[in-house]
Amino acid sequence: xxxxxxxxxxxxxxxxxxxxxxxxxxxxxxxxxxxxxxxxxxxxxxxxxxxxxxxxxxxxxxxxxxxxxxxxxxxxxxxxxxxxxxxxxxxxxxxxxxxxxxxxxxxxxxxxxxxxxxxxxxxxxxxxxxxxxxxxxxxxxxxxxxxxxxxxxxxxxxxxxxxxxxxxxxxxxxxxxxxxxxxxxxxxxxxxxxxxxxxxxxxxxxxxxxxxxxxxxxxxxxxxxxxxxxxxxxxxxxxxxxxxxxxxxxxxxxxxxxxxxxxxxxxxxxxxxxxxxxxxxxxxxxxxxxxxxxxxxxxxxxxxxxxxxxxxxxxxxxxxxxxxxxxxxxxxxxxxxxxxxxxxxxxxxxxxxxxxxxxxxxxxxxxxxxxxxxxxxxxxxxxxxxxxxxxxxxxxxxxxxxxxxxxxxxxxxxxxxxxxxxxxxxxxxxxxxxxxxxxxxxxxxxxxxxxxxxxxxxxxxxxxxxxxxxxxxxxxxxx
Amino acid sequence: xxxxxxxxxxxxxxxxxxxxxxxxxxxxxxxxxxxxxxxxxxxxxxxxxxxxxxxxxxxxxxxxxxxxxxxxxxxxxxxxxxxxxxxxxxxxxxxxxxxxxxxxxxxxxxxxxxxxxxxxxxxxxxxxxxxxxxxxxxxxxxxxxxxxxxxxxxxxxxxxxxxxxxxxxxxxxxxxxxxxxxxxxxxxxxxxxxxxxxxxxxxxxxxxxxxxxxxxxxxxxxxxxxxxxxxxxxxxxxxxxxxxxxxxxxxxxxxxxxxxxxxxxxxxxxxxxxxxxxxxxxxxxxxxxxxxxxxxxxxxxxxxxxxxxxxxxxxxxxxxxxxxxxxxxxxxxxxxxxxxxxxxxxxxxxxxxxxxxxxxxxxxxxxxxxxxxxxxxxxxxxxxxxxxxxxxxxxxxxxxxxxxxxxxxxxxxxxxxxxxxxxxxxxxxxxxxxxxxxxxxxxxxxxxxxxxxxxxxxxxxxxxxxxxxxxxxxxxxxx
Numbered sequence: 001x002x003x004x005x006x007x008x009x010x011x012x013x014x015x016x017x018x019x020x021x022x023x024x025x026x027x028x029x030x031x032x033x034x035x036x037x038x039x040x041x042x043x044x045x046x047x048x049x050x051x052x053x054x055x056x057x058x059x060x061x062x063x064x065x066x067x068x069x070x071x072x073x074x075x076x077x078x079x080x081x082x083x084x085x086x087x088x089x090x091x092x093x094x095x096x097x098x099x100x101x102x103x104x105x106x107x108x109x110x111x112x113x114x115x116x117x118x119x120x121x122x123x124x125x126x127x128x129x130x131x132x133x134x135x136x137x138x139x140x141x142x143x144x145x146x147x148x149x150x151x152x153x154x155x156x157x158x159x160x161x162x163x164x165x166x167x168x169x170x171x172x173x174x175x176x177x178x179x180x181x182x183x184x185x186x187x188x189x190x191x192x193x194x195x196x197x198x199x200x201x202x203x204x205x206x207x208x209x210x211x212x213x214x215x216x217x218x219x220x221x222x223x224x225x226x227x228x229x230x231x232x233x234x235x236x237x238x239x240x241x242x243x244x245x246x247x248x249x250x251x252x253x254x255x256x257x258x259x260x261x262x263x264x265x266x267x268x269x270x271x272x273x274x275x276x277x278x279x280x281x282x283x284x285x286x287x288x289x290x291x292x293x294x295x296x297x298x299x300x301x302x303x304x305x306x307x308x309x310x311x312x313x314x315x316x317x318x319x320x321x322x323x324x325x326x327x328x329x330x331x332x333x334x335x336x337x338x339x340x341x342x343x344x345x346x347x348x349x350x351x352x353x354x355x356x357x358x359x360x361x362x363x364x365x366x367x368x369x370x371x372x373x374x375x376x377x378x379x380x381x382x383x384x385x386x387x388x389x390x391x392x393x394x395x396x397x398x399x400x401x402x403x404x405x406x407x408x409x410x411x412x413x414x415x416x417x418x419x420x421x422x423x424x425x426x427x428x429x430x431x432x433x434x435x436x437x438x439x440x441x442x443x444x445x446x447x448x449x450x451x452x453x454x455x456x457x458x459x460x461x462x463x464x465x466x467x468x469x470x471x472x473x474x475x476x477x478x479x
Numbered sequence: 480x481x482x483x484x485x486x487x488x489x490x491x492x493x494x495x496x497x498x499x500x501x502x503x504x505x506x507x508x509x510x511x512x513x514x515x516x517x518x519x520x521x522x523x524x525x526x527x528x529x530x531x532x533x534x535x536x537x538x539x540x541x542x543x544x545x546x547x548x549x550x551x552x553x554x555x556x557x558x559x560x561x562x563x564x565x566x567x568x569x570x571x572x573x574x575x576x577x578x579x580x581x582x583x584x585x586x587x588x589x590x591x592x593x594x595x596x597x598x599x600x601x602x603x604x605x606x607x608x609x610x611x612x613x614x615x616x617x618x619x620x621x622x623x624x625x626x627x628x629x630x631x632x633x634x635x636x637x638x639x640x641x642x643x644x645x646x647x648x649x650x651x652x653x654x655x656x657x658x659x660x661x662x663x664x665x666x667x668x669x670x671x672x673x674x675x676x677x678x679x680x681x682x683x684x685x686x687x688x689x690x691x692x693x694x695x696x697x698x699x700x701x702x703x704x705x706x707x708x709x710x711x712x713x714x715x716x717x718x719x720x721x722x723x724x725x726x727x728x729x730x731x732x733x734x735x736x737x738x739x740x741x742x743x744x745x746x747x748x749x750x751x752x753x754x755x756x757x758x759x760x761x762x763x764x765x766x767x768x769x770x771x772x773x774x775x776x777x778x779x780x781x782x783x784x785x786x787x788x789x790x791x792x793x794x795x796x797x798x799x800x801x802x803x804x805x806x807x808x809x810x811x812x813x814x815x816x817x818x819x820x821x822x823x824x825x826x827x828x829x830x831x832x833x834x835x836x837x838x839x840x841x842x843x844x845x846x847x848x849x850x851x852x853x854x855x856x857x858x859x860x861x862x863x864x865x866x867x868x869x870x871x872x873x874x875x876x877x878x879x880x881x882x883x884x885x886x887x888x889x890x891x892x893x894x895x896x897x898x899x900x901x902x903x904x905x906x907x908x909x910x911x912x913x914x915x916x917x918x919x920x921x922x923x924x925x926x927x928x929x930x931x932x933x934x935x936x937x938x939x940x941x942x943x944x945x946x947x948x949x950x951x952x953x954x955x956x957x958x
Contacts, residue, residue: 103825106632124624133625136834137616145603146612148803153585183662186829198700199678215826221677324627328832346582347694350665353807353835355615 008049030068062297086207086226115465118433122455139358151354155181158361188316188332195340201250208440210260234266244281258291261451263404291407296381311335327356383454394470487528509547541776565686565705597912601934618837630833634660637840667795667811674819680729687919689739713745723760737770740930742883770886775860790814806835862933873949
């Protein structure tokens with residue numbers, strides 16, 4: 001197969017050569033997207049994609065209302081994880097040991113006093129708790145009978161309108177009628193899987209992939225096909241196409257924007273190609289866009305839904321990672337599967353609670369959400385850089401760290417001689433929880449990796465915790 | 480098969496003979512449960528069951544803090560529906576016409592201005608809306624980060640403790656660890672079905688049966704086996720035993736207390752036999768006890784769970800019919816399936832919202848719930864009697880009306896010459912909604928029946944509505 005280099009990648013290479021050759025040095029401002037687009041005679045979108053790529057590689061950083069800047073040399077030395085290479089099998093691993101470990105970790109990370117690097121949510125102090133509390137009381141006043149009535153089956157109308165309005169930011173042409181609210185993003189994915197495929201079918205996912213997705217699929221009697229995944233650009237579409245052509249995949253469940261745990265963001269050209277592929281093979285894409293709003297660069301990356309005129313994409317999202325995990329407010333725009341999703345919701349879940357939905361709608365209505373997001377994104381971006389820096393300092397040489405351009409998880413690879421499950425157990429005595437990499441695949445891989453969430457603002461305790469992880473790794477090595 | 484007459488039924492016959500012979504007349508107080516138990520040398524429980532039976536037959540009525548009284552002659556003239564006789568088939572009816580009709584009715588009944596006899600909830604003015612609103616605000620103050628944090632997977636601890644406490648009323652030996660909270664009772668049933676059986680399996684249900692249960696089972700790829708059901712005592716256990724022996728049933732999903740729509744309440748002896756049967760055939764019972772707290776007689780009927788030492792019963796309930804439909808707070812005590820149910824909840828639904836759960840726990844903590852229930856039960860009991868009276872007055876001769884001893888639905892059978900789907904359509908011009916009987920089976924039956932909810936307090940408008948239904952029936956007859 002002749003390697004085709006997309007235009008954005010050509011531009012990215014050109015710029016990264018300049019950076020490596022020292023033509024652009026630390027702190028230098030790079031040309032604006034518009035200027036470069038005119039200079040090179042390529043579209044604005046292409047330049048934007050090139051910058052995303054450079055940002056993901058740790059070569060440049062975006063500063064709000066300003067533009068892109070070359071990063072310092074020490075920042076650039078970061079080595080990103082390698083492209084994953086899972087086996088071409090769809091057989092689930094039935095190890096119940098991992099399930100027991102997972103259950104234990106999920107309990108530990110919520111205990112008082114623990115340092116929960118394993119927890120996949122922003123720290124509560126980053127969330128607008130007081131404003132939401134007021135919004136909920138306002139919702140009680142607005143809803144008939146103070147929200148004790150059944151909500152509409154499709155979900156709260158005000159909320160669906162607000163989600164449609166926010167979708168305009170990425171060019172989404174949605175109305176309230178295209179949207180169905182759900183019990184968080186997990187609820188959305190469960191509904192979508194039930195509406196599109198049947199037990200025994202095979203679902204293609206990223207690798208490494210969020211353990212919740214793995215167990216969701218297994219608990220529904222579905223087979224999991226893990227795709228080779230690039231830590232910057234996401235799944236390998238050539239490999240996926242092969243499986244589609246062979247009729248071996250009945251649905252894709254992907255996180256194209258800032259996947260969990262890798263943090264990769266598919267370039268727009270990949271997203272377009274992916275949707276065209278799925279159209280050709282009449283295969284649904286369940287798009288988990290849970291992290292799309294948590295981008296570090298100025299613009300929100302588009303979901304695949306933006307390139308989906310024929311409705312093969314079921315676009316799922318939630319406010320669990322940006323507003324209130326405990327409110328359980330998510331949504332799906334199910335495209336051509338709308339009627340099927342609504343039926344499943346009607347019969348299997350029934351009405352969802354209206355109060356928390358109305359409260360979120362309240363919060364979204366007057367741009368408080370956008371303001372809150374801007375602050376949250378800035379904090380997460382800073383966290384990300386400081387966590388990376390600290391990991392580089394304390395972890396063993398040869399450690400590779402992902403360079404996410406959004407979301408709040410880092411994927412860390414240490415030398416394959418290390419065992420991160422043993423590390424996790426050792427860290428329990430320090431009351432530090434991490435997610436060992438082994439949990440992110442049904443195949444025996446990633447035993448030397450871990451996921452660290454940077455949802456916790458960086459402080460002395462966080463620094464101590466990261467140093468302690470490094471310390472335990474060195475101890476393991478010594479043994 | 481020689482008919483075995485249980486002791487409670489012998490007592491009931493003795494008393495009903497006295498009533499029919501005029502030995503006890505209108506308004507007479509019957510002997511107390513304790514007195515009769517001593518006189519006849521039978522257990523208190525047997526006498527209680529006998530009174531339940533007489534109450535269900537409309538011969539006596541229970542007055543709170545007083546005892547049982549003979550009903551007036553006109554009250555007694557009521558004819559109850561006949562024992563149902565569905566076919567011995569587990570094949571689902573695939574008619575999408577019924578689904579379309581159901582979707583339309585569910586939309587209509589929520590429209591302003593409509594008289595919703597079809598709606599299966601108590602009217603909002605019967606619910607403690609203001610107190611719940613305060614309880615929710617209190618919950619915001621009590622929960623960490625005002626309820627924006629993830630709740631425990633098993634559900635809110637305070638709520639599970641309160642549910643366990645209330646279970647003591649029927650002798651339930653439950654602790655918080657035996658309970659898992661769910662998204663309403665539908666959420667509970669969905670979890671239970673997923674944890675116990677697989678697509679293609681067959682589930683035995685009452686007949687007629689709540690349409691939500693039929694569609695839930697179908698949407699999960701399960702077969703429905705409708706059992707012959709007595710309008711007073713519930714499903715025919717001899718028939719069920721035959722199916723169990725033949726290995727044709729993998730689970731039962733029953734509403735032993737005040738089933739929807741028939742309102743039947745299984746006698747304790749039946750419940751005991753049912754659980755023993757299921758133990759023998761190692762078959763789970765998903766017990767929908769949604770209406771158990773809405774009893775008209777002084778004591779709450781026990782659920783089958785009360786007779787289940789080996790954990791074959793998954794006891795499901797919710798506060799949707801007694802406190803707040805829109806809060807979506809339900810529960811299950813899954814017995815031996817606890818781990819399986821928790822796994823499904825963990826992976827497929829994730830955490831449930833903590834706020835509404837904590838608010839309900841608040842409400843339950845200081846006996847406000849018991850006080851509220853007492854009032855609600857009294858209102859529903861009065862409603863029931865007045866609805867029955869009005870139906871008798873305006874509906875065609877030969878109409879049979881169920882005599883529920885709890886819950887809030889009446890099952891009405893008119894002459895088989897009538898068509899209640901046509902009636903439903905005709906009533907749309909009056910903005911009156913009813914649930915046609917045809918929706919309560921996947922088999923072509925109950926076309927001359929309807930379910931009427933008496934959750935709406937009786938007033939002139941309700942009387943007009945019921946008269947109008949009678950009027951439309953007479954019109955249909957004339958044509």
